[in-house]
Amino acid sequence: MTTSKEELLPLIREHRAHVGVIGLGYVGLPLLVEFAATGFQATGFEVDETKAARINAGDSYISDVPAERVSELVAKERLRATTDFSALKLCDAIIICVPTPLRKTKEPDISYILAAAEQIQQHLRRGQLIILESTTYPGTTDEVLLPMFEERGLKLDADFLLAFSPERVDPGNPQFQTHNIPKVVGGCTPDSTEVAAALYGEIVKHVHPVTSARVAEAAKLLENTFRAVNIGMANEMARLCYALGIDTWEVIRAAATKPFGFMPFYPGPGIGGHCIPLDPHYLSWKARQHGFDSRFIGLAEEVNSRMPEHVVTLVSDGLNDERKALKGARVLLLGVAYKRDIDDVRESPALSIIDRLRAKGADVRYHDPFVAEVRFDDAHTQGSGEPLQSVALTDDELKNSDCVVIVTDHTQVDYKRVCELSRLVVDTRNALDSDIRRNSCARIIRL
Ligand SMILES: NC(=O)c1ccc[n+]([C@@H]2O[C@H](COP(=O)([O-])OP(=O)(O)OC[C@H]3O[C@@H](n4cnc5c(N)ncnc54)[C@H](O)[C@@H]3O)[C@@H](O)[C@H]2O)c1
Structure with a gap:
């Protein structure tokens, strides 16, 4: 046969x-x-x-x-x-x-x-x-x-x-x-x-x-754990630089000129999507079954999951400098998808940021050209509360916001205009180039 x-x-x-x-x-x-x-x-x-x-x-x-x-x-x-x-x-x-x-x-x-x-x-x-x-x-x-x-x-x-x-x-x-x-x-x-x-x-x-199938299964988890750990490292560096008053992005750009032995990873408001936040747990769970504690995975998860909280601190520090409280402040998020130019909000850090801002009494709104509505009632979203609908990015919307937070750097947003019309902008993605920053009417806080 x-x-x-x-x-x-x-x-x-x-x-x-x-x-x-x-x-x-x-x-x-x-x-x-x-x-x-x-x-x-x-x-x-x-x-x-x-x-x-x-x-x-x-x-x-x-x-x-x-x-x-x-x-x-x-x-x-x-x-x-x-x-x-x-x-x-x-x-x-x-x-x-x-x-x-x-x-x-x-x-x-x-x-x-x-x-x-x-x-x-x-x-x-x-x-x-x-x-x-x-x-x-x-x-x-x-x-x-x-x-x-x-x-x-x-x-x-x-x-x-x-x-x-x-x-x-x-x-x-x-x-x-x-x-x-x-x-x-x-x-x-x-x-x-x-x-x-x-x-x-x-x-x-x-x-x-x-x-073997096991090698292929482990290879996939190594790829995504590698990303989670290195993004965790970049996020830790961003918080460290913030504390020291150093521009993280300039530090990374400088380090990335090394032609060998360095690969740039970038900080952000937290990790999202169906893969990077989840997959490392598949590996650490299997490791635990064999009495092995995968410490890098645990640490990366801890650092990455604290980023939304750090973003809220940046917003609150920025408002504080203007003698404003977060409670009652109107905060506009630009982007809620977990990454640029897509419509996927699964595990997006934006949801955790919205939840934290709302818990502190902020009036939260968002604009995302790819996501018409976010709900907080399914397995992929953290937080709770009423669904939110994307608002149009009008001049009034920008002028009336106490703080604008760039959470996802969608390419179709005109960031120059955002900085011309807003008062305070928190940029978590390095979406504002040096020209925009130099000519900005808004005060800018970068991750
Ligand atoms: N999305 C990514 O970028 C990505 C990248 C690499 C790997 N993965 C992995 O690929 C897998 C699928 O991810 P996805 O993003 O495509 O998920 P998804 O949620 O977009 O799609 C899964 C689909 O499976 C369907 N489904 C669920 N149970 C079913 C069943 N018993 N029979 C038939 N259909 C069923 C759902 O209705 C859904 O349409 C996951 O393991 C994910 O980790 C995803």
Whole structure:
């Protein structure tokens, strides 16, 4: 009898394989579209009926995926989405891209992975390749998924293949998208690695195979922990420089002229998004299971999570210098998304800043060209209170604010005008260049 590898490799090379993606969010939808655009039959599996319906109507809800691209592929019948998981049987390769949040206790919540795996388990047939892409702790693929699939009486290699390949998509980054971000692939067996690498090799320029799923899982966590720790270091430096009266940004610019052994990271109002604030906890949790205390992760979390509080101190210090109290002051936040030019507010530090300012009695408003409303009642947002709607950035809005806080440095905001019309500006992102600062009518406080 032929092995799964022997069956799947020709299907992949000739683009005859049917690819299924479970979870059509920021990660899954671009991936599905890439497979369809390369000539594969691509089916997306969603629990959210509205998302599935929008895809099938040729629409997109992810800003990096143009609706025209979706509609073209749907019209060619290469791409479709469904909420009917029985169609998993039709797929030769199934890629899991569901969320991996944290529980309130900061422990990994792999319930979405388990739900997706249960669906696969029900419909698993001989000759399928399963790949997990959701970020998770080392061991998830071979300790959790493998036994679930083997329960069906199928054997790894002979009957099915299983691998982990981390997702590295950077939403809103026009330079690096699915096809030109190298893909790390680690299978539970060499056959699994080879076939999964062959599949990704059809849609990305460079594939980096590793010897196990655990290595691939750990590599992803190292990447994001590296960022969390270095941003923590930059944030600590910013607070230290503030205390010493030194310009942090100038210090970093100067250090970055060293052509070796230094890589600049920048401070900010805190870390946000679905990855950097969460992923290191997946690693430290797994480490704890083995009696290991990952101290860098704990320290970075402590430093980064104090940044919103520091921003509120800057606002309050600035108002104080003008003999004003934070209580009753009108504070306008520029940007609530967790980073520039995107609409994602998950874990955004802006939410924690709003919550803290409101707790001190400030009248908080915000302007964000990408985010029409923020609510404080879902799992991704901290704080509480009434939802807020973005206000127009009118002259009156700026003139009537006691303090304007640049939380997210969206490129379409005219910062020169902000500094001409406002009285006090707190810049947490170095959005104001030296020209604007020199000619500013507003008093400026920088992180
Ligand atoms: N967003 C990023 O920038 C990014 C980058 C790298 C890695 N990741 C990782 O990729 C994974 C997915 O993240 P995301 O940002 O795409 O999440 P997302 O919330 O944008 O999308 C997840 C999708 O999965 C769907 N879903 C949930 N349970 C499902 C199930 N059982 N069956 C089918 N669909 C289901 C949801 O409805 C949602 O549409 C996470 O593990 C995340 O850590 C994300």
